[in-house]
Amino acid sequence: MNNKFITLDCDDDVVLLEKDTFKVSRLKELVREQIYSKWERHSASYLYSIQNANTQISEFFKQLSVSQETINIDEIKLNLIIDCQLLKISGQGWQKGKLKIKIYISNVTTDKYKLCFEFCPDESAKPESPLDDIRKMIQVT
Incomplete structure (x- = not known):
């Protein structure tokens, strides 16, 4: 694997996760819903069980206190790799990665949840050389 992730900008590309296939746009919707x-x-029921029903989990992560300093947290970022x-849709066939x-x-923003999908192929795709057709013809004869 070359560890070079590329952003999946085309919502019509298709992702296969084990047995299920999704258009990128649909997978983003499903992840956002989850x-x-x-x-x-679930934060409400969790917090109710600890007697703070009016607070959400996100409230716990708004700031950190380190000694006498307070650090405000504007954004939490999670990365999942599968x-x-x-x-x-450019027609290159299925690519593992x-x-x-x-x-x-x-x-702090009105769009509270943002998603970005990136893909890293297991093997880098070799660009096809214009000489490949000639090489194939030579091998046949």
Whole structure:
């Protein structure tokens, strides 16, 4: 693996995760829904169990106290990396690699949850040389 992740900008590309395939746009929707569900909805029941029902989990992460200093936290970033295959609409066929899902949870912006998908192929794709056709013809004869 070359560890060079490229951003998946085309929402029509297809990602294969084990047995399930998703368009990039649909996978982003599903991940965003899960983040919201786990971060917002479950925080209320968790906090109720510790007698702070009016506070959300995100409140716990707004600031850190180090000695007498307070550090405000504007954004929490999570990175997930999973094995996958990618089918680009440019027609290059399925490519094995890693999918990196970057999740940004902001305490200061109106768009609280942002996602970025990146892909790193296991093997770098070799650009096809214009001489490949000639080499194939020579090998046949």
